[in-house]
Amino acid sequence: MRKFKTESKKLLDLMINSIYTNREIFLRELISNASDAVDKLYFRSLVDDTVKINRADLAITVGFDDVQRTVTVSDNGIGMTKDDLDKNLGTIAHSDSLEFKTENAKNEPGEEKGHADMTEVDIIGQFGVGFYSAFMVGKKVRVVSRAYGSDEAWAWESDGIEGYTISAAERAEHGTDVIVYLKDDTAEETYGEYATEHGITDLIRRYSNYVRYPIQMEITKSRMKPRPIDAPDEYMPEFENYTEVETINSMIPIWKRKSSEVSQEDYNEFYKTDFHDFDDPARTVTVHAEGTLNYDALLFVPAHAPFDMYTKEYKKGLALYSSNVLIMDKCEELVPDYFNFVRGVVDSADLTLNISRETLQHNNQLRVIARRLEKKIKADLAAFRDDDREGYDSFFKEFGRTMKYGVYASYGSAKDVLADLLLFYSAKQQKLVTFDEYLANAPEDQSAIYFAAGDNLEHLAKMPIVTTVLAKGYDVLLCTENVDEFCMMALGDYVKKEGEDERSFPLKNVSSEDLGLTTEEEKKQAEEATEENQGLFEVMADALGGRVEKVVVSTRLTDAPVVLTTEGAMSLQMEAMLRQTPGAPEEMPKSHVVLEVNGQHPVFETLKAAHEAGDDEKVKRYTSILFDQALLVEGLPIDDPIAFAQAITELMA
Ligand code: ADP
Numbered sequence: 257m258r259k260f261k262t263e264s265k266k267l268l269d270l271m272i273n274s275i276y277t278n279r280e281i282f283l284r285e286l287i288s289n290a291s292d293a294v295d296k297l298y299f300r301s302l303v304d305d306t307v308k309i310n311r312a313d314l315a316i317t318v319g320f321d322d323v324q325r326t327v328t329v330s331d332n333g334i335g336m337t338k339d340d341l342d343k344n345l346g347t348i349a350h351s352d353s354l355e356f357k358t359e360n361a362k363n364e365p366g367e368e369k370g371h372a373d374m375t376e377v378d379i380i381g382q383f384g385v386g387f388y389s390a391f392m393v394g395k396k397v398r399v400v401s402r403a404y405g406s407d408e409a410w411a412w413e414s415d416g417i418e419g420y421t422i423s424a425a426e427r428a429e430h431g432t433d434v435i436v437y438l439k440d441d442t443a444e445e446t447y448g449e450y451a452t453e454h455g456i457t458d459l460i461r462r463y464s465n466y467v468r469y470p471i472q473m474e475i476t477k478s479r480m481k482p483r484p485i486d487a488p489d490e491y492m493p494e495f496e497n498y499t500e501v502e503t504i505n506s507m508i509p510i511w512k513r514k515s516s517e518v519s520q521e522d523y524n525e526f527y528k529t530d531f532h533d534f535d536d537p538a539r540t541v542t543v544h545a546e547g548t549l550n551y552d553a554l555l556f557v558p559a560h561a562p563f564d565m566y567t568k569e570y571k572k573g574l575a576l577y578s579s580n581v582l583i584m585d586k587c588e589e590l591v592p593d594y595f596n597f598v599r600g601v602v603d604s605a606d607l608t609l610n611i612s613r614e615t616l617q618h619n620n621q622l623r624v625i626a627r628r629l630e631k632k633i634k635a636d637l638a639a640f641r642d643d644d645r646e647g648y649d650s651f652f653k654e655f656g657r658t659m660k661y662g663v664y665a666s667y668g669s670a671k672d673v674l675a676d677l678l679l680f681y682s683a684k685q686q687k688l689v690t691f692d693e694y695l696a697n698a699p700e701d702q703s704a705i706y707f708a709a710g711d712n713l714e715h716l717a718k719m720p721i722v723t724t725v726l727a728k729g730y731d732v733l734l735c736t737e738n739v740d741e742f743c744m745m746a747l748g749d750y751v752k753k754e755g756e757d758e759r760s761f762p763l764k765n766v767s768s769e770d771l772g773l774t775t776e777e778e779k780k781q782a783e784e785a786t787e788e789n790q791g792l793f794e795v796m797a798d799a800l801g802g803r804v805e806k807v808v809v810s811t812r813l814t815d816a817p818v819v820l821t822t823e824g825a826m827s828l829q830m831e832a833m834l835r836q837t838p839g840a841p842e843e844m845p846k847s848h849v850v851l852e853v854n855g856q857h858p859v860f861e862t863l864k865a866a867h868e869a870g871d872d873e874k875v876k877r878y879t880s881i882l883f884d885q886a887l888l889v890e891g892l893p894i895d896d897p898i899a900f901a902q903a904i905t906e907l908m909a
Pocket of ligand 1: 285290293353385387
């Protein structure tokens with residue numbers, strides 16, 4: 257028995273118990289080693305004429321035995337000599353594969369010691385620990401190997417605790433078998449699951465689907481036995497099992513291929529199978545980056561939001577591969593929250609992975625990739641918007657909320673990326689429009705973008721404060737989603753770009769007090785009228801007991817006797833919405849409401865007359881009705897519907 261070196265023992269212990277969080281990756285590691293071994297042999301055949309290998313014959317075979325409880329990974333690659341076994345598997349953290357890679361990468365093709373193009377091979381190993389992950393699931397591991405060009409085979413065997421033995425063995429051909437004797441099942445872990453056809457094929461497809469050599473397995477199938485010629489009438493068909501060797505992995509990483517060589521149908525198929533969707537994606541984006549950091553990415557915008565999209569369970573992220581092997585299912589850092597609907601794959605051989613290959617050492621690399629992908633997604637969505645507007649509209653109905661929320665959640669810092677991708681409903685054009693489309697239809701003198709927020713479109717379109725602005729010839733964006741007002745608030749303004757020119761248009765809620773639509777003259781008149789009626793307005797404000805900041809004569813021309821407006825950022829709708837939010841505090845910030853009275857309306861004359869006649873009781877009753885009415889018009893709840901109904905009835909009687 258050869259003993260592991262002391263450091264090796266410690267490391268092995270660490271490996272088995274702490275480095276990996278996920279036991280099932282052992283198969284990924286063994287298959288990666290097998291792939292490296294065939295790759296190395298293939299590489300030798302390219303640089304050495306005496307090595308005669310047909311690439312099509314190179315393969316990895318996975319097998320299992322559910323009685324012996326073993327999983328075996330075999331390859332017909334380069335194999336290991338007795339010395340190799342001792343050196344490579346006896347010393348933990350010694351990676352021969354890494355040496356191979358650095359050694360050969362140094363030599364450009366054509367140089368004296370030159371080799372064939374390294375892009376022909378794709379060595380995965382680098383840390384010299386992957387093999388030992390087999391001890392996470394195995395109580396014993398036996399490796400039988402025969403080096404290419406040698407006529408003897410050797411077996412390395414270890415229980416992963418003290419040491420290992422190396423003894424003579426038999427193997428018909430060059431290559432290696434790694435046989436893992438699974439641990440006994442415990443209450444927490446059923447290791448036996450790994451010795452099943454389903455368990456293994458699942459893991460292969462999950463982690464090693466894009467390994468470049470075929471991963472073959474004997475699959476058990478069932479077929480109907482032929483009906484005997486002399487079968488009686490009541491003959492029941494009989495079934496029998498048989499086995500067939502199948503290639504489990506799909507091998508070709510579609511994201512590495514030039515997009516000009518892949519049909520959209522192929523992309524769609526890949527998307528539907530790998531991301532479990534029934535529908536084709538709405539958009540497909542490919543990225544092939546070359547430079548200090550090489551990577552390929554294939555991104556999809558789904559046509560429909562998944563059912564859990566707007567729940568806490570939904571997890572964003574892209575699948576991260578390194579040299580065709582899955583590292584992480586959903587790498588969150590690769591997409592910003594506001595593009596969390598994007599699915600896809602990123603693959604880079606240049607990532608500095610941490611030792612377990614479960615995560616990355618340097619997040620900078622991810623950040624560089626993420627930034628580039630964000631630009632790509634943005635550009636593609638902009639093209640989508642410009643080239644296929646109908647498609648973009650339905651995309652926006654699915655995912656627009658995410659982008660609007662993104663503006664708000666980033667406190668407006670994502671504004672530059674998102675503002676021109678947003679759509680809102682235009683009251684004038686009666687369809688979804690971008691800010692640019694809104695402005696393209698605006699009169700010369702318009703200096704702001706107007707919006708109104710409420711429950712539904714029909715309702716909003718009829719609101720007096722909306723119709724007033726419309727009557728002036730200005731369009732109003734009708735916002736019916738909860739997030740809209742918050743989004744508008746975070747945006748603050750929209751910067752319209754025309755060539756070099758930039759012009760900022762503030763976003764104004766039509767119910768905010770100063771819309772900037774009135775002339776100085778009109779303002780002065782209204783102020784004077786307010787002054788003149790101070791006595792009446794005090795009684796009215798009094799009637800509403802603190803629910804309004806003040807009562808004034810309105811500068812807005814509307815048909816309604818009164819309208820409610822707000823001062824400051826908080827609108828009535830926003831206040832109502834916040835109040836409905838589960839877990840909202842008792843003491844909520846309140847909006848500052850102004851009751852604006854229409855000086856041209858006959859009701860105003862009635863109020864004035866009552867006040868002059870000393871009938872302030874009537875003024876108060878009417879004020880309270882008018883206030884509730886104004887709330888109802890805005891689609892907001894009133895405090896006391898019964899009192900309101902009674903007051904109206906009394907009036908009629
Ligand atoms: P890594 O793959 O990161 O180099 P491992 O611990 O998985 O580290 O493997 C250590 C070394 O053992 C490899 O570098 C390789 O030289 C050798 N090895 C492992 N598996 C095989 C195999 N199936 N065929 C040939 N050599 C292998």
